[in-house]
Amino acid sequence: xxxxxxxxxxxxxxxxxxxxxxxxxxxxxxxxxxxxxxxxxxxxxxxxxxxxxxxxxxxxxxxxxxxxxxxxxxxxxxxxxxxxxxxxxxxxxxxxxxxxxxxxxxxxxxxxxxxxxxxxxxxxxxxxxxxxxxxxxxxxxxxxxxxxxxxxxxxxxxxxxxxxxxxxxxxxxxxxxxxxxxxxxxxxxxxxxxxxxxxxxxxxxxxxxxxxxxxxxxxxxxxxxxxxxxxxxxxxxxxxxxxxxxxxxxxxxxxxxxxxxxxxxxxxxxxxxxxxxxxxxxxxxxxxxxxxxxxxxxxxxxxxxxxxx
Numbered sequence: 057x058x059x060x061x062x063x064x065x066x067x068x069x070x071x072x073x074x075x076x077x078x079x080x081x082x083x084x085x086x087x088x089x090x091x092x093x094x095x096x097x098x099x100x101x102x103x104x105x106x107x108x109x110x111x112x113x114x115x116x117x118x119x120x121x122x123x124x125x126x127x128x129x130x131x132x133x134x135x136x137x138x139x140x141x142x143x144x145x146x147x148x149x150x151x152x153x154x155x156x157x158x159x160x161x162x163x164x165x166x167x168x169x170x171x172x173x174x175x176x177x178x179x180x181x182x183x184x185x186x187x188x189x190x191x192x193x194x195x196x197x198x199x200x201x202x203x204x205x206x207x208x209x210x211x212x213x214x215x216x217x218x219x220x221x222x223x224x225x226x227x228x229x230x231x232x233x234x235x236x237x238x239x240x241x242x243x244x245x246x247x248x249x250x251x252x253x254x255x256x257x258x259x260x261x262x263x264x265x266x267x268x269x270x271x272x273x274x275x276x277x278x279x280x281x282x283x284x285x286x287x288x289x290x291x292x293x294x295x296x297x298x299x300x301x302x303x304x305x306x307x308x309x310x311x312x313x314x315x316x317x318x319x320x321x322x323x324x325x326x327x328x329x330x331x332x333x334x335x336x337x338x339x340x341x342x343x344x345x346x347x348x349x350x351x352x353x354x355x356x357x358x359x360x361x362x363x364x365x
Contacts, residue, residue: 062091062167065078073355073356083116083117090120097126129157130248157248173229176322178317194226197287204260207219225265234272237268293321329360330360
């Protein structure tokens, strides 16, 4: 392999505070000269560009940064109608298409998909893994997603597969994807435009990672294109999500950050930052200061409205 494996983040204006934290961590800890792609999932990215150029661009000075916009991808974006219940539903689905469509822009054997919520707490290099056999690693974990999504993608891809085992490909970011495998999925539908139309109706609930796993299984690519990395060598933990047991989860999360090598990435989704109490927010800021990271969520938290999903 001659091309370096890049990291890809699909983001939006709402997630700028998340991207701020990620950008700080990339400037501090991501291997120099790693290609970084940012895809902006906004119909009009003007406000995003202004904020990014003023506050965040400098964090990428030591990396090969490419910024793309939703308009650079020929998806059938107009078929997504904004929801009166959840204003983020459209963006949540369209960003999944963009995570896959980026494969048409990539020359390396694979690429690492990030969400804005992921950030580094120690030095890390996506190109430190063995890609010499044309294979890329995947994190192992319990399959915790609804099985009906798996079944719906199996039906849409005309394949009969048993439910995944409890110890399988972890279905969350950071997530390595095999470039040719994703390109093959998109090409099987006739390109990005046709793929976006198909994706809209292929399942009731969307999951780009379950779709990827089903496609890989259909083509016997879990062994042909991937190799597993066990929990001991996992590069990405811990995670914080909004939940009914948030206080307990928060305490575990804070105590776990940075405690286990080689864990390099941590994650906290946008709802968790809004759901924290002031005391919890202060605790997490203190914890992240140990890694020279400074969260900037005051404005986000002041305007946050919790939406039950």
